[in-house]
Amino acid sequence: MAHFYILESLESASVGSEVVLDGSEGKHAATVSRVRPGEKFTVGNGRGLVLTVEAESVSKDCVQLRVLHVEHKERLQPKIILVQALAKTDRDERAIEAATELGVDAVIPWSASRSISKWDGPKIEKGIARWSAIVREASKQSIRAFIPQVHPPVTSNELAQVLSGADIVVLDPTGDVPLSSFIPTSHQIAIIVGPEGGITETELDTLRNAGATIVTMGNNILRTSTAGPAALAIMNAKLGRC
Known part of the structure; x- marks a missing residue:
């Protein structure tokens, strides 16, 4: 079996x-x-x-x-979306692979201000296809009933609008509250992970103005490939999605 x-x-x-x-x-x-x-x-x-x-x-x-x-099978509730900033080498791919194994419902590629990797022109279609293949294979490996949806990439200016209606959680060392204390209020949670260089103050301000909560996961600074899956594991346990 x-x-x-x-x-x-x-x-x-x-x-x-x-x-x-x-x-x-x-x-x-x-x-x-x-x-x-x-x-x-x-x-x-x-x-x-x-x-x-x-x-x-x-x-x-x-x-x-x-x-x-x-x-x-029924989908786990609430729905969790991982907004993963594009990162160099394969760190963003490792993030969405692990997140898929942990039950993420959708992933959104984010072209953040400090993203080294860029998806432009034909790279957009190629990147979506690559991420779709990764989440599909990770779903098979983890025997998941649902394959996460891979959305088109978004810019920082588009991010708040795309996530309208969701509880937005931004992972950042300057976080106001611990992630473990965050209490969702909607049926959908978006976890935002920045690139290697971090999220800019302008991006943080824009997200705050959109109602986002800036959270921390402790004193250790996690890689962009690790932060999303770690946050998802915490939310799974907190919300009974295990």
Whole structure:
């Protein structure tokens, strides 16, 4: 039961029905995982539907499955969004990967004032595709029923408007309150993480004016790749999302 495959085209299924695992997932199951007839594992559609299945036949790029159990998962509440500043090397990618494993619902790439990495022109589409692939694979690894949504990148000027209606939590060493003391008031929480150089005073003022709470997670300064997942773990425990 260790294998989990995602088949986005799957809309519904019933016990005893047949499902075909094809495409890249079918090829991976057949040639890399070497699934054999009689083997049981799980398949999901990334939108809450999870099936327990048994392989009936296997070809080089396709596995015929029989459905043994059907489950419709519910999203955890409240919804948590990670606004991750673009960062150099792969630090932003490591952040969204770990956040996915910890149950984040959506990620927003943020082109912060001090972001070294920039998404311009064709890099925007490429970056979204890259992040989408990362959260998809992390969802498979952690056997998540829901794949986090990857939003288009935003600038600092757009951030407050995009997050309208959400409880905005900004992680910063100058925070007014500990994150562990933060009490959400809406069904949606946005956790904002700055780049390596930090969030500028202008950005902090803009976010404060939009109703954001500037929070701290203690005396240690965390990397941009660590802060978001650490904050998500704290909020999961605090809100019973574990």
